Structures are given as structure tokens and as C-alpha cells.
Amino acid sequence: xxxxxxxxPAAPFDPEAAHAAAxxxxxxxxxxxxxxxxxxxxxxxxxxxxxxxxxPGTVLAxxxxxxxxxxxxxxxxxxxxxxxHHPTEAHDGEEQYHLVCLxxxxxxxxxxxxxxxxxxxxxxxxxxxxxxxxxxTRLVDQQAQHAxxxxxTPPDDATIEAARQIAQWPSGVDAxxxxxxxxxxxxxxxxxxxCDLLKSNLYEHGRALRREGLEPYFxxxxxxxxxxxxxxxxxxxxxxxxVHNDLKPENILFESVSQCRxxxxxxxxxxxxxxxxxxxxxSRSYRAPEVFLGAGYxxxxxxxxxxx
Numbered sequence: 243x244x245x246x247x248x249x250x251p252a253a254p255f256d257p258e259a260a261h262a263a264a265x266x267x268x269x270x271x272x273x274x275x276x277x278x279x280x281x282x283x284x285x286x287x288x289x290x291x292x293x294x295x296x297x298p299g300t301v302l303a304x305x306x307x308x309x310x311x312x313x314x315x316x317x318x319x320x321x322x323x324x325x326x327h328h329p330t331e332a333h334d335g336e337e338q339y340h341l342v343c344l345x346x347x348x349x350x351x352x353x354x355x356x357x358x359x360x361x362x363x364x365x366x367x368x369x370x371x372x373x374x375x376x377x378x379t380r381l382v383d384q385q386a387q388h389a390x391x392x393x394x395t396p397p398d399d400a401t402i403e404a405a406r407q408i409a410q411w412p413s414g415v416d417a418x419x420x421x422x423x424x425x426x427x428x429x430x431x432x433x434x435x436x437c438d439l440l441k442s443n444l445y446e447h448g449r450a451l452r453r454e455g456l457e458p459y460f461x462x463x464x465x466x467x468x469x470x471x472x473x474x475x476x477x478x479x480x481x482x483x484x485v486h487n488d489l490k491p492e493n494i495l496f497e498s499v500s501q502c503r504x505x506x507x508x509x510x511x512x513x514x515x516x517x518x519x520x521x522x523x524x525s526r527s528y529r530a531p532e533v534f535l536g537a538g539y540x541x542x543x544x545x546x547x548x549x550x
Contacts, residue, residue, distance in 0.1 A: 366484075
């Protein structure tokens with residue numbers, strides 16, 4: 243039983259377990275998705291206010307200490323937090339903690355339901371990424387064996403090169419260039435989604451440089467690199483039978499500006515190709531013609547958004 247001053251940590255996200263639960267290959271009629279409900283022992287969950295307390299220094303769920311608000315929208319607020327369960331090296335004698343991004347969903351039935359879809363999508367994508375990573379890593383290992391003993395015909399060079407590109411990353415999610423999902427939990431009447439803390443998005447970064455009169459960042463080689471990384475993310479998502487549905491510069495965030503590494507975020511509007519497709523998807527400036535025309539669509543609308 244957790245003591246009064248510290249809540250028991252929620253179980254970390256396990257990609258293999260998520261893959262088994264998500265049934266990436268399809269076939270299950272029903273699935274379940276565990277989400278931790280964090281509360282203090284021997285207390286009810288009723289509160290006087292539905293507003294989330296996000297002042298700097300506030301500790302959420304006994305684990306996440308608020309540093310600052312990163313952004314606000316109708317659906318949720320993004321908050322930079324210190325993860326008190328994961329200390330890093332002390333600096334000047336003061337203990338430091340790993341920083342994460344906490345997406346705190348605003349309190350309404352509609353947003354709560356939408357957040358469940360986003361959590362399911364993030365778990366599904368992460369599980370699919372790790373499965374693909376394991377397959378490609380195994381292929382690279384097999385090719386090394388073939389080269390060493392010549393006992394079998396290795397795969398073609400293009401396949402091996404693709405496998406090596408993926409296997410060089412530390413995880414499948416890293417290779418796929420999608421946001422890294424940690425876990426989700428329900429606390430004080432708000433659903434919360436924990437992900438890696440990234441940097442500014444493409445739109446904000448370009449606007450800030452123009453405003454300050456600095457040298458343009460988006461040179462042709464960098465644009466090509468960003469497009470390649472986003473294409474890698476879409477290849478995974480589309481391979482899982484999904485559509486992102488809201489690809490735009492605001493949903494592509496820098497992991498490293500100096501190394502031009504980006505990740506695709508915000509899968510709250512994503513859907514499966516087999517879903518009843520909504521006619522109101524994609525931001526207007528990046529909306530594909532078939533969506534405007536009310537026709538059927540699939541992952542190719544994401545490719546249109548990337549080009550736009």
C-alpha cells in the first residue's frame with residue numbers, strides 16, 4: 243500500500259505487451275487498454291473545481307512537477323514537467339530530473355473520449371514500430387551471418403540498406419520518427435498523456451527566425467532531411483492501416499535543431515482506414531482534394547499534406 247506522502251508509480255509502457263494487447267495484425271473482435279487511475283488512499287475523487295492545477299511547482303499524481311506551460315488549445319494544455327521518479331545527474335549540488343511533456347486533457351466528455359482514441363493510437367503505433375524494428379534488426383543480424391559463413395543467399399542490397407537505416411536507431415519509435423509515448427493516467431478528473439519533451443515546431447521555428455532577422459534555417463538539404471523523416475513516420479502509420487489526418491508544420495517538432503532531427507506528433511485525429519471516415523479532417527491549408535470533395539480517402543491525404 244502506498245504511503246500518504248508518495249503515490250506508487252504507474253507501470254511503465256511496455257511495447258511488447260502493448261503489441262500483444264493491440265493485436266497489430268488484426269483479428270481480435272474486442273480489445274482492452276489499461277489506464278492507471280491515480281488517487282490518494284482513503285479519499286474520494288470529488289473536487290470543488292474541474293480546473294487542472296498547473297502552477298509551476300505543483301506536483302501532479304505524486305510524480306510530475308510542473309515547470310511551465312508549453313501551450314494551450316481547446317482540447318488540452320501541454321506542460322513541461324520534471325519526472326520525480328527519474329532523477330538525472332545533480333547539477334551544482336541540486337538534484338535534477340528528467341523532463342517530459344505532459345498533455346493534460348481539458349475536462350469534458352467529448353475531449354475525454356477523444357483522448358482515449360489518442361492513447362490507443364499512440365500505443366498501437368509504438369507497438370507496431372517496435373515490431374518492425376525487431377524484424378529489421380533480425381534481418382541485419384541474419385545478413386551478417388550469411389556474410390560470415392556463406393550458408394544462404396542474403397536479401398537484396400536495397401532491403402539490407404533499409405534494414406540498417408532502421409537498426410541504427412536505439413528503438414523502433416526513434417527509427418520511425420514519431421512521438422515517444424511513455425504512459426497515460428487519470429488524475430483529478432483529467433486524462434493525462436506523458437510523452438518525450440521536444441522542441442519548437444517547424445512553423446514556430448521559422449517564424450521566430452524571420453521575426454529576429456536571422457539566417458533562414460530551412461535550406462534545401464534540411465528540407466529534404468525533414469521530408470525523409472516525415473515520410474518514414476508516414477510509412478509506419480500507413481503500414482498499420484492508419485491515417486494521420488492532421489499533418490502540418492505545427493505537428494512536426496524538432497528533437498534536435500542542430501542535427502535537424504524531427505518527430506511527428508498529435509495522433510488524436512488519426513483513424514483507421516476501415517473506420518467510418520469523417521469529412522472534417524486536416525487543417526484547411528493542408529487539406530487534400532478528396533477531402534474537400536467529400537470522397538473516400540486513405541493515407542495518401544497525408545502525402546498531400548506533406549507536399550503542401
